[in-house]
Amino acid sequence: MYAVIKTGGKQYRVAAGEKIKVEQIPADVGSEIVIDQILMVGEGESVKIGSPLVAGASVRATVLTQGRHKKVTIFKMRRRKHYQKHQGHRQNYTELRIDAING
Template sequence: MYAVIKTGGKQYRVAAGEKIKVEQIPADVGTEITLDQILMVGEGDSVKIGAPLVAGASVKATILAQGRHKKVEIFKMRRRKHYQKHQGHRQNYTEIRIDAISA
């Protein structure tokens, strides 16, 4: 069984037992959360598509870690103009494990 969830403005295809990194969720490590914005649930040939959400569907997940991604380096330069700009960014993430999908 799999589901397409929406969290942090992005969509993820998940199945039970998977570990994924999503946008930061403000909760402690080890807590169990319920994701209720389910766009699609599928099992074999049967697929339920929401309009926009599947009614009554939910995904239970456990928070494994809070962290930060690798740094993204931004470098801007105009040649012969003596202009250089360096910038970096590290995005926060939450690593979760999908425990159960209920439709």
Template sequence: MYAVIKTGGKQYRVAAGEKLKIEQIPADVGAEITLDQVLMVGEGESVKIGAPVVAGAKVTATVIAHGRGPKVKIFKMRRRKHYQKHQGHRQNYTEIQISGIAG
């Protein structure tokens, strides 16, 4: 059984037992969270597609860790104008493990 969920403005295809990194959410490590924006649920040949979400479908997950992603370097330059700008960014994330799909 698998599902397509929406969190942090992105969509993820998940199945039970998978680990995945999503945009940071305010939850403690070890806490059970419920993701209720389920766009699609599939099991074998049967597929339920929501409009926009599947009614009554939920995905439960456990928060494993919080962290920061790799540094992304931003470099802007205007040639011949003596303008250079260096900037860096590290995005925060939450690592979760999918424990079950109901729907």
């Protein structure tokens, strides 16, 4: 069984037992969260598509870690104008383990 969930402005296809990194969620490490924004639930040939959400569906997940991704380097330059700008950015994430999908 798999589901398409929406969290942090993005959509993820998840199945039970998978680990995913999503935008930061304010939850303690080891706590269990319930994601109720389910766009689609599928099992084999049967698929339930919501409009926009599937009614009564939810996904239970456990928070494994809170962390930061690798640094993304931004470098801007204008040739022959003596303009150079260096920037860096590290995005926060929450790593989740999908425990169960209730469809």
